Amino acid sequence: MNSILRWAGSKRKLLNVLQNRAPVSFGKYYEPFAGSAALYFKLQPKHAVLGDINPEIISMYRAVKSSPREVLDYIESIPTTKEGYLTVRALEPKNLSENQRAARLIFIMKACFNGVYRTNRAGAFNVPLGSRFYRLPSKEEIDEASRVLSNTVLRLGDYSKALDGAEAGDFVYLDPPYSDGNRFRGEYSYDGAFSVDDRDRFLKTCADLTTKKVKILVSFKLEESFITKLKGWNVQKLDVPRSVAGFASSRVAAAEIIATNY
Ligand SMILES: C[S@@+](CC[C@H](N)C(=O)[O-])C[C@H]1O[C@@H](n2cnc3c(N)ncnc32)[C@H](O)[C@@H]1O
Numbered sequence: 001m002n003s004i005l006r007w008a009g010s011k012r013k014l015l016n017v018l019q020n021r022a023p024v025s026f027g028k029y030y031e032p033f034a035g036s037a038a039l040y041f042k043l044q045p046k047h048a049v050l051g052d053i054n055p056e057i058i059s060m061y062r063a064v065k066s067s068p069r070e071v072l073d074y075i076e077s078i079p080t081t082k083e084g085y086l087t088v089r090a091l092e093p094k095n096l097s098e099n100q101r102a103a104r105l106i107f108i109m110k111a112c113f114n115g116v117y118r119t120n121r122a123g124a125f126n127v128p129l130g131s132r133f134y135r136l137p138s139k140e141e142i143d144e145a146s147r148v149l150s151n152t153v154l155r156l157g158d159y160s161k162a163l164d165g166a167e168a169g170d171f172v173y174l175d176p177p178y179s180d181g182n183r184f185r186g187e188y189s190y191d192g193a194f195s196v197d198d199r200d201r202f203l204k205t206c207a208d209l210t211t212k213k214v215k216i217l218v219s220f221k222l223e224e225s226f227i228t229k230l231k232g233w234n235v236q237k238l239d240v241p242r243s244v245a246g247f248a249s250s251r252v253a254a255a256e257i258i259a260t261n262y
Contacts, residue, residue, distance in 0.1 A: 071142065
């Protein structure tokens, strides 16, 4: 199945390649940079952990897991008009119930420019309306998402927290942010570029998990300095059409890699 969330950094276009590179068998599935969790919804693992540092994403999965129909009712109550979008966009998530909050995220992502999640420094979502309203999830799709999520643990926070407990034979898919960080001053995105320090910590996490015999699949941008640090890994280079930093005007075929430690 497809994810119910529209997300600029989604790996939807790479799904077949990723699925082919996933291990044939594994214990638990971990996706600590979940976003729209495209690979998770494709694989539908029996036991899984999804994590993300963006509270809107994790609270949306919590609501869909426990109350899919209530979330859908809220989604369907929002007018698919510019006024509807601006009104819902202006709502403060903290003042909403978890179900309303989930409906707001699913709706604004289906309607916003290029499916980009971006806020101002005060944390207010400020992406303008896009060129059209993408199709909202159906009753069947939201029920299916809820069913897939039923045995999944949801963890809000840094990826290290989501990886707690990963052990030999488990499968971890790591898809960290790697946009070029090209954004307007005063804006913030959870998908901002990983700094050099972030990369070192990320590589240390990969090394620790490899020692524990955890199977890892990483997607990242093609960067020789990064690849040389993945000694002994299987690295595949790919050209993926994507919109850099979410702007259609800078759509390019970004060179990416997928790498496995198995
Ligand atoms: C490239 S997107 C993942 C896309 C995902 N694979 C999909 O199919 O939609 C990266 C995600 O990592 C999250 N993120 C950024 N920094 C993080 C961190 N330190 N720990 C956990 N999640 C983080 C972002 O909020 C974003 O949802």
